[in-house]
Amino acid sequence: MYGGKLPRRLKEAKYAIEQLMVDYFELWPFIKCPDGSRSEVIFEIVNWEQMSEIAAFGGFPTRYPHWRFGMEYNELSKGYAYGLQKIYEMVINNNPPFAYLLEANKMVDQKIVMPHVYAHCDFFFNNRFFKKSDRNALNMFANHAKKIDRIIENQGEEKVERWIDICLSLETLIDFNADAIVVHEKSVEKSAEETKEKSWDGRLPTKEYMDNFINPPEELEAQKKKIEETAEKEKEKERGLLFPPTPERDVMLFLAENSPLEPWQKEIFLIVREEAYYFVPQAQTKILNEGWATFWHSRAIAEIGVDEEIIDAADHTAGTMATTLYRINPYKLGRELLEDVVVRWDSHRRGKIYEECDDRTILEHWEAFVAFKNIYEDFGDSPEKLRKKWNEFLCFWKAVKEGRCDFPNAIYDLDRLLRHWHYYNTIEECLIEFEKSISDRFRLISDLNKKLQKVKNDGYTKGIEHYELAISLVKNYIKRLRRRKRVFMSLRKIQNEFNRGALSPEPFPLPDSFFLHAKKYPGKLEIGRGLKKIFEIRNIYQDTTAIDEFLTKELCKELRLFVFGRNPEKKLYEVTSKEFQAIKEALLLGLVNCGCPDIRVVNGNYNNRGELLLKHRFYGVEIFMVKTKLVMENIYKIYHNTINIETVIDNKPKRFSFDGKDFKEENI
């Protein structure tokens, strides 16, 4: 479509990497096509101008004409020209997915970028927030462009441009939490049963520490009053006097259906709205998606190896994960979050048993404690058996630490100790699995060899290359499996050595507190679940829920996060807090509702004069009135009636109105 096809070296690398990501890491970056086959990832090489162009267009080359794309392009190409930023790749969520690689990337860059691409595709196709995403968006954008071009022919460029400017300023006034876009033909009226509010004290369900954020006390007071008023409103609803029946989050939809618009205006308005909805899942999962991709490309590089290019590889990774003091880097935050989850779910650094532990010895030797805890659960009733198994653990620990019995010392890591202990205790099963895997692959190779022979006889050169490549890939895979198998073999050797009594234990005195703590929290601890957990995250979480659940105090400290804000008297920005709660709240402020204030249509017939009343749900942070007023002017050009908005400024509830000429401000 755009650029050049992959040259031979990269094509080979692509197949190797695909096999690595799918077979070895068990990602699934594919969509099932109707005929049962799976979609390919299509790679194309582009130069930096084309890359900037694709990025400026949001990934889709045919968009309606508008200066914002030009502006975006100007910034991106300047950023590249001055060495400020470099886009290495772009992945388009489509069926089939398109991935663009920068022509100027060195081979080592492409080796990092391609696994990154596969991980992105895997995320797009498995995360539930993309389930209803249009995988044929190329067509949608092209159709929109065609429609708008036609309208321009009839109405004129400037008129249309000014109208699009107005529509775009309402892009954030949509329902970010909707599962999918509500098609505009649907009626706004809902049945009375649907909208009946059950008896409720006004609290939204939330975790304790989130409480003040989601349920600020002033808001609760207001809610209580509201509940009383709701009874009144129910009566009004039944009389058909409330319009809309419940506050409408999809302000754009409300305006589309209730404003005096000419057909061409409405058409453009709905196009802008549809496109805004298309990008919502991507905005809601930016951190997880980039984190996911970075997580896997790091693992891939470790497997593929880069030899002399290691400096460039490190440079590349450092570049994508660089932080400037003022901005959170989604790649870094996402990846660190996922790595942290892996460690915590591998070593059970979670749940009450961990959070309520304040004994320093236990915390400093957590891995040993977890191993002990499970042994205690198994043999708690027989102190002799317990001691024996504990001794075995200590011998195992020392052996792997020192690299005895061919255990590759390079992979010894406290983080993975428990996982290896788990393997140690299930050696035979693991080895059987490996044998099966390897023999499967050998069978595959002999199949391929047969096909290769046939193709050689036919003299079909392209086929020969293809099969030779496939065979070499499988051989590589077997090599990898064998490497892993060697680890297991050494674990088995360690086991044998222990049984012979030839090992000595790690000198670690068993503290009494271990017993006490283990007794306090009954139940075995599940270990080694780290990778499984992040696959779960990939499937069902978005940025807000992931940060809410998985961000910890320790991670904030490790990442050196802080909250900063403006000091109006000193006219500068300064650090305001390093408290975990504050950091989390500030992060979520920028993520909930895609970082936009909660604005809803409360009344379409305000003052009984057909005025529009919007309400800003105030949770502690003010909206920017200067810009809001500009938006109100725009909404006026759509609704053609006075626009009112209720919000809180300087701790006072106020109502601002715009009647087409002047602004008024009232205290409520």
Add this chain to the structure above:
Amino acid sequence: MAQRIDRDLGRFYKIVKGRVRKELKKLIGRGEMIGRKGRDLVSIPIPQIEIPHIVYGPNRPHVGQGVGKNDPAVGDPIGSDPNGGNGGAGNLPGRHILEVDLTMDELAEIFGKELKLPELKPKGKKNLTTETDRYTGIRRVGPSGMTQKKRSFREALQRTVLSNPNEEELDPADIPVVISRPDKRFRSWNVYQDKRGAAVIFFMMDISGSMGDEQVDIVRSECFWIDVWLRHHFKGIEVRYIMHDAVAYEVDRGTFFHTRVSGGTKISSAYELFWIKIKELYKPEEWNIFGFHFSDGDNWSGEGQDDEKCLKLLRDHILPACNIFGYVQVHSPYGSGAFIKTLRDNIKNNPVMKIAEVKDKDAIYTSLKELFG
């Protein structure tokens, strides 16, 4: 290379230029905001062009991350908020400042349109420029005697490499290249304008003690815009600087703006040096001459009657020779500002003489209109 984005990019530039025009008045007063990029480009900061959205206000909390060993503590400043109102520049949250690159020509066009300045016409014979041809170009057709062998070979090589599907198999030391007709390149000529019949600007400034930093800044801005406007009309402009107190010296640009002496002022010294230079080097019949004098209006009022001398020099020699002679009086708390009155009273109805007064930075805009309007 033509791209799909060119349409939108062009539209964006158009909007940007419109913005520059709107901001021009502000810009003229604050010349230091304009950055020069190489010979031809200027970089102008303008407020970000954006679509307004309902967002949180600038007092909202942000999350930042410590970099390297850096781990800021509560109360540490992160960065300043220069606009004092709506957010800072650079990495900080808030409004961006958009930096636009324009060529000098584009800037001059916007300048001219906004100030509604008439085009400057060269005087008399001076708009004759001679063109010469020099064989510095390349084209695809031509006589065999003009073949450019190196280029032709390069084209052929390029074609051979590109059309070979297995680029890896080519041995760089041994590629069979055949030069065919479409590969051939030939020398051709480019047309060059002769520098004769161009223009020269003389900037003169009173550098006595009464001209402070603020005044010099104003002069700097005035010089910048005069330069932009004149360069737009004349290719190959020369600029010369004369500074004076009681004696005049020709200097380079740096010295011109950075020297300060404390002493008396004799404006005639500058005018005299100016006249000498014109006589020696720039024949008024062949050159478009522009002179601009900046001072705080304080002239030697002792015996010798320097004012008279100045007027004589102007009437008899300078004004007949120049296209424009501009006197710009910059207000200074130390100067008397009398000279401007002398000029206004004694030189009337002369289209060459332009007189302007600048009280502060914001008046630069009007003064430029007076000089060129």
